[in-house]
Amino acid sequence: xxxxxxxxxxxxxxxxxxxxxxxxxxxxxxxxxxxxxxxxxxxxxxxxxxxxxxxxxxxxxxxxxxxxxxxxxxxxxxxxxxxxxxxxxxxxxxxxxxxxxxxxxxxxxxxxxxxxxxxxxxxxxxxxxxxxxxxxxxxxxxxxxxxxxxxxxxxxxxxxxxxxxxxxxxxxxxxxxxxxxxxxxxxxxxxxxxxxxxxxxxxxxxxxxxxxxxxxxxxxxxxxxxxxxxxxxxxxxxxxxxxxxxxxxxxxxxxxxxxxxxxxxxxxxxxxxxxxxxxxxxxxxxxxxxxxxxxxxxxxxxxxxxxxxxxxxxxxxxxxxxxxxxxxxxxxxxxxxxxxxxxxxxxxxxxxxxxxxxxxxxxxxxxxxxxxxxxxxxxxxxxxxxxxxxxxxxxxxxxxxxxxxxxxxxxxxxxxxxxxxxxxxxxxxxxxxxxxxxxxxxxxxxxxxxxxxxxxxxxxxxxxxxxxxxxxxxxxxxxxxxxxxxxxxxxxxxxxxxxxxxxxxxxxxxxxxxxxxxxxxxxxxxxxxxxxxxxxxxxxxxxxxxxxxxxxxxxxxxxxxxxxxxxxxxxxxxxxxxxxxxxxxxxxxxxxxxxxxxxxxxxxxxxxxxxxxxxxxxxxxxxxxxxxxxxxxxxxxxxxxxxxxxxxxxxxxxxxxxxxxxxxxxxxxxxxxxxxx
Numbered sequence: 001x002x003x004x005x006x007x008x009x010x011x012x013x014x015x016x017x018x019x020x021x022x023x024x025x026x027x028x029x030x031x032x033x034x035x036x037x038x039x040x041x042x043x044x045x046x047x048x049x050x051x052x053x054x055x056x057x058x059x060x061x062x063x064x065x066x067x068x069x070x071x072x073x074x075x076x077x078x079x080x081x082x083x084x085x086x087x088x089x090x091x092x093x094x095x096x097x098x099x100x101x102x103x104x105x106x107x108x109x110x111x112x113x114x115x116x117x118x119x120x121x122x123x124x125x126x127x128x129x130x131x132x133x134x135x136x137x138x139x140x141x142x143x144x145x146x147x148x149x150x151x152x153x154x155x156x157x158x159x160x161x162x163x164x165x166x167x168x169x170x171x172x173x174x175x176x177x178x179x180x181x182x183x184x185x186x187x188x189x190x191x192x193x194x195x196x197x198x199x200x201x202x203x204x205x206x207x208x209x210x211x212x213x214x215x216x217x218x219x220x221x222x223x224x225x226x227x228x229x230x231x232x233x234x235x236x237x238x239x240x241x242x243x244x245x246x247x248x249x250x251x252x253x254x255x256x257x258x259x260x261x262x263x264x265x266x267x268x269x270x271x272x273x274x275x276x277x278x279x280x281x282x283x284x285x286x287x288x289x290x291x292x293x294x295x296x297x298x299x300x301x302x303x304x305x306x307x308x309x310x311x312x313x314x315x316x317x318x319x320x321x322x323x324x325x326x327x328x329x330x331x332x333x334x335x336x337x338x339x340x341x342x343x344x345x346x347x348x349x350x351x352x353x354x355x356x357x358x359x360x361x362x363x364x365x366x367x368x369x370x371x372x373x374x375x376x377x378x379x380x381x382x383x384x385x386x387x388x389x390x391x392x393x394x395x396x397x398x399x400x401x402x403x404x405x406x407x408x409x410x411x412x413x414x415x416x417x418x419x420x421x422x423x424x425x426x427x428x429x430x431x432x433x434x435x436x437x438x439x440x441x442x443x444x445x446x447x448x449x450x451x452x453x454x455x456x457x458x459x460x461x462x463x464x465x466x467x468x469x470x471x472x473x474x475x476x477x478x479x480x481x482x483x484x485x486x487x488x489x490x491x492x493x494x495x496x497x498x499x500x501x502x503x504x505x506x507x508x509x510x511x512x513x514x515x516x517x518x519x520x521x522x523x524x525x526x527x528x529x530x531x532x533x534x535x536x537x538x539x540x541x542x543x544x545x546x547x548x549x550x551x552x553x554x555x556x557x558x559x560x561x562x563x564x565x566x567x568x569x570x571x572x573x574x575x576x577x578x579x580x581x582x583x584x585x586x587x588x589x590x591x592x593x594x595x596x597x598x599x600x601x602x603x604x605x606x607x608x609x610x611x612x613x614x615x616x617x618x619x620x621x622x623x624x625x626x627x628x629x630x631x632x633x634x635x636x637x638x639x640x641x642x643x644x645x646x647x648x649x650x651x652x653x654x655x656x657x658x659x660x661x662x663x664x665x666x667x668x669x670x671x672x673x674x675x676x677x
Contacts (some may be wrong), residue, residue, distance in 0.1 A: 164261025
């Protein structure tokens with residue numbers, strides 16, 4: 001064949017392979033045999049090997065995987081990849097609908113989609129001009145890990161959309177120029193069983209459950225290992241798109257399906273009354289499905305109404321996950337361990353004889369607190385009932401007293417900290433027990449981790465691993481010691497070279513410019529988080545003024561109850577904490593509140609609602625503080641009630657939504673002008 005004929009044949013082969021791949025892996029309705037499909041693939045590879053310059057990223061041959069990478073790159077999602085609130089009874093679903101109806105009464109007349117809640121790994125897929133260009137894990141909802149080479153190995157994932165239709169089945173919709181969708185990667189149960197059977201026959205260790213195996217498979221550094229395992233995929237959400245998106249979730253699923261994406265089996269329900277019976281049906285069907293689900297997702301069908309309801313925390317108000325009844329098992333409580341938290345709180349946990357719950361081997365479980373152990377009369381050696389309520393963290397329900405032999409031993413809370421050996425305290429009227437030794441190694445690592453975190457002093461480059469190194473090397477015994485670190489001391493630690501040491505020293509120096517509110521939050525005083533720290537910083541000029549505050553004075557402030565007020569006073573009364581503050585003063589880190597000449601910032605933004613998006617010159621927390629200081633309100637999502645969208649670079653879907661609703665879009669300079677009046 002001539003080059004031109006080979007090019008034409010190459011395009012035909014790619015089109016045919018995509019089509020038959022879709023028939024087999026998505027529709028489960030193959031039209032040709034495996035041998036015929038293999039012949040098409042071999043012919044494609046022969047042409048591409050002869051002409052490597054013709055190979056494209058969306059070629060079916062690219063599914064075999066890319067070379068091993070050193071690490072996963074981070075990917076910023078174009079819009080938050082949100083989680084879901086949970087309901088465990090139909091009554092909780094009714095309560096959810098009542099709550100959102102108070103925000104928008106149209107919810108009472110809404111229709112819904114009902115979709116299985118897949119128990120796999122959430123993935124985010126990017127397409128440009130119809131070609132799959134990038135894929136990532138959900139990560140923390142804002143940033144995920146780039147696993148593009150691994151995702152290419154999933155046969156159910158279209159490398160190009162729409163999937164070709166040589167059978168004349170009608171035209172497919174044109175894909176948006178830029179499209180980002182969300183889906184779930186998982187194993188069919190029969191495929192998972194076959195994998196374990198092969199491992200068992202080979203005398204190798206088998207996998208415990210499909211979900212963890214799917215996660216581990218997609219996060220392999222070597223995509224050829226991913227390609228060897230038969231993962232599949234279902235797609236159920238448009239995260240971002242150029243151009244129009246169907247106005248309802250039901251139509252969105254049909255739109256995704258028409259593009260060639262595999263979509264979950266879903267139902268369109270006209271009212272709340274239809275949901276209960278369908279949930280019962282799905283609960284019965286659960287055991288018959290060839291994939292794992294842990295519940296059903298109920299979504300407001302109207303996209304406009306869904307978006308207008310906004311977000312609470314990291315959960316969209318317009319959807320809720322109904323979790324199927326949790327499984328309960330019994331096992332033996334071998335011992336009770338105790339963790340020491342950042343603020344010195346001692347938390348007990350159960351050490352169990354290993355037991356399997358929903359495919360997960362459980363060795364530890366939550367015991368809540370020491371009062372819970374006493375109230376339930378839980379003893380070491382007891383046969384206890386364990387519950388895994390839809391999430392991955394199981395907890396102890398209580399003992400099976402009828403199984404007692406008399407050898408069980410009551411548990412006594414420790415008199416000394418299990419980490420440092422210093423005495424512990426249980427303040428009157430409180431459930432918690434505390435280690436009050438600020439030099440406690442277990443507490444110190446967590447204290448420092450919080451102190452340098454993004455919501456506190458935001459010391460770039462000082463992660464948990466370096467914190468642990470500094471504590472282990474006894475270079476840092478309290479947070480103030482960070483500011484006396486030298487470059488030579490850092491160079492003695494593993495992993496530090498000249499540039500890294502210089503950068504960290506500079507980051508620590510720069511953090512001394514942080515405002516009083518962040519310093520207060522960083523100190524980790526019980527009950528004083530970001531919001532409380534900001535409130536206190538507006539009331540008190542510096543640490544001297546706050547340290548002199550009385551319980552009565554503090555409780556007079558809005559939002560400060562007697563327990564928090566007492567915790568603040570107690571913190572300043574301890575010698576170790578006063579010595580720590582004196583060290584900060586000596587090194588010149590003594591932030592003061594920003595007080596306007598008139599006594600407070602002009603409330604130029606009062607009554608206005610803002611949304612912040614994109615990459616900005618200042619951290620979002622600082623911009624939020626600026627808006628709130630001038631009386632404005634900051635929310636997480638754009639709706640018809642939003643007055644301004646503060647947009648930086650790569651604003652994404654929030655910008656699109658703002659433009660659709662006619663919301664005023666401004667930059668940082670325009671915000672500063674608004675605030676100044």
